[in-house]
Amino acid sequence: MTTHAEVTHHRFAWRLTPARWAVAILSVLAIALSVWQLEAERAGILIEPVPGTGTTPATVYRLPDAPPAPVVIVSHGFAGSRPLMQATSLTLARAGYAAVAFDYEGHGRNPVPMSGDLDSPEGTAILLMAETERVIDAALAQPWADGRVAIMGHSMGSYIAIRQARVDDRLAATVGVSMSNDSITATEPPNLLMVQGEWEGRLIPDARAALDLADPGAGFGETVGNPAEGTGRRAVLAPDVEHVGVIWSPFMLREMREWLDATFGRQSEGPVARMGGWIALLLAGIVALGWPLARLRDRAEAPRPEPLPRRRFLIVALAPAVVVPLALSPVETHLFPVLVAEYLALHFAAYGALALALLWWWGEVRWPGRDEVGRILVLAGLVAFYGICVFGLAMDRYVTSFYPIPIRLSIIAAMALGTVPYMLSDALMVEGGRAPLWRSLVARGAFLVSLGLATALDFERLFFLLVILPVVLLFFLLFGMMGGWVGRASSRPAGAGIGLGLFLAWALGVTFPMFQAG
Incomplete structure (x- = not known):
């Protein structure tokens, strides 16, 4: 006599060939390993909301029970949000900084739509700069901030970061990733690091032109001026990445951390966050699991x-x-x-x-x-x-x-x-x-x-x-x-x-x- 459980087993299990069983097992292992590694990157980091930012959702990543530290504002690109910038935020937090990431208007969990003229330098950009300034104000008012602040941005976020740094004297350094900005001069913003992906052919000339303003003889990977004195300028190419992959590039993360360390007179050690490959494996595992399922x-x-x-x-x-x-x-x-x-x-x-x-x-x-x-x-x-x-x-x-x-x-x-x-x-x-x-x-x-x-x-x-x-x-x-x-x-x-x-x-x-x- 066949039980209901046996009938159910035969209904379902018989449809999985050895190949499908193998893919199912490998997919589950890939998912488990990826989640383990990604959670390990978050382990030991305090992640909590930043009060006082109004309708703008903001999150600080920092070491628990650490003394007050420099704040680094992390601004995402178009159609991005705070989670997209986690590799940056976690790397900075583990290095002893207070990384403050936020969702721009119209993005992520920000309930306020973007507004203004998208095509005008005095339109939407000005409103996003004002939002960035509010986040800076709120972050510096927290007990975990020591009064020093820098800013990092990717793509659209780099455009806003660079413009904000030109008018906000509190910002001691700027890191522009995948940046394109016509407001850069030979001296402004101060302490500017530019990181472009090696495969971002359209944006590489923008970094080259900005570096030439400071020193026409300088090349990629060379530092002009002195970050400790507020006169630094540097442009680098992150190898083997494009406009999105550069967000998770360990090369970019190391360059950013070293630039901020030079600015604030700090010395950070240890690995940077390595999340890009594990994210790709996790998502591939979930998709592949669909075949046996x-x-x-x-x-x-x-x-x-x-x-x-x-x-x-x-x-x-x-x-x-x-x-x-x-x-x-x-x-x-x-x-x-x-x-x-x-x-x-x-x-x-x-x-x-x-x-x-x-x-x-x-x-x-x-x-x-x-x-x-x-x-x-x-x-x-x-x-x-x-x-x-x-x-x-x-x-x-x-x-x-x-x-x-x-x-x-x-x-x-x-x-x-x-x-x-x-x-x-x-x-x-x-x-x-x-x-x-x-x-x-x-x-x-x-x-x-x-x-x-x-x-x-x-x-x-x-x-x-x-x-x-x-x-x-x-x-x-x-x-x-x-x-x-x-x-x-x-x-x-x-x-x-x-x-x-x-x-x-x-x-x-x-x-x-x-x-x-x-």
Whole structure:
């Protein structure tokens, strides 16, 4: 006689081949090892809120029970947040500094949208400088601050940091990472260290030009002046990294620490935080675990989706890429306080609706029965849960703010109205991952091209769509693959598509900056 437990075991375990068991075990080990190493970087560091910053969320990283120390303000880049700068904050804290990271307006868990004129040096930048000054004031008022302060910024944060250092005499040193700034002079800001990634070809000349202002004969890796006297200037290239990877570069972290030590007359020892590789391994482990998990369900009773004829596939894949940007070009909406959010939601919705309409017209889409609808929705919920609550948990703790403040919930809901029909149409086009690879490349490549075409038709208004393109591409590479695993295992592409649509809406809604014009 077979027990219920044995039936359950055979239902689930038999679907895991030795290869899937091996991937499952290796993925769990990778996740566990990565979390262990990342938590070890945080161990022994006191991480607590900074009071007195108003609506700006700010966090101090410092050694517990340490005497008052110099403060280093840590400012993130566009679409960043405090977790993204943890390698910097933890390195500084372990070196004995009080590192104060904060979320700029419109970013992370800051409830106040950015405002002003993004294109004017006297617009949004001035407002972010004022916010930076408030954080400096609050940090210096704390008992753990010894009255000395410096600032470090990445990308947009470096632009604000450099401008703030020119007008704030309290800032003894500035570290600009991935910086581009036309306000630098031969002497201002004082004690400027510039770190560009070796693969940031567009930004390297900016550091070269800024160094030439102080000494045309100086090269990368050479220090002009004396940081201890407030006259230092230095530019270096972090090897083998680009605009994002430089954030976790041990080379960058060591250069920053040594520059601040020279400024404040300190000497720090020990390793810097090494988080980038462990974060990559953690996220890769979570994604890879999706392959065996996709098989831990009852055998699918739904028939396999029929392949689309080639001509129909090409029409449904390519027509929306041309029609949607042209149709939406004259449409302007300002419903949500997020840059290009309304357009992006409309673009997803129109693209998905047109593709689904074509599939329905040809009889390729049929409404399932009530029981099958329930199975599809359960599958969609599981896919969304894995993305938001498993992958998202790792993102929120180690990479960037991934769980929304209340004001962003309506943005996520609006995004879902577009991303769900789009990802549903995508899943049906690629037959739940069973279509040849070239079809996936054509379908998703056409969508990326459509965003580029939309930007070209109205560059001034939709410029920030270019910032979203890498995010969508990364989503396709990682979670499009995961959707294929689920679709092939379940023969229910609709479930995978709806789940991925919900996850994509969440990811876009929590990461892209809020902005209120005026």
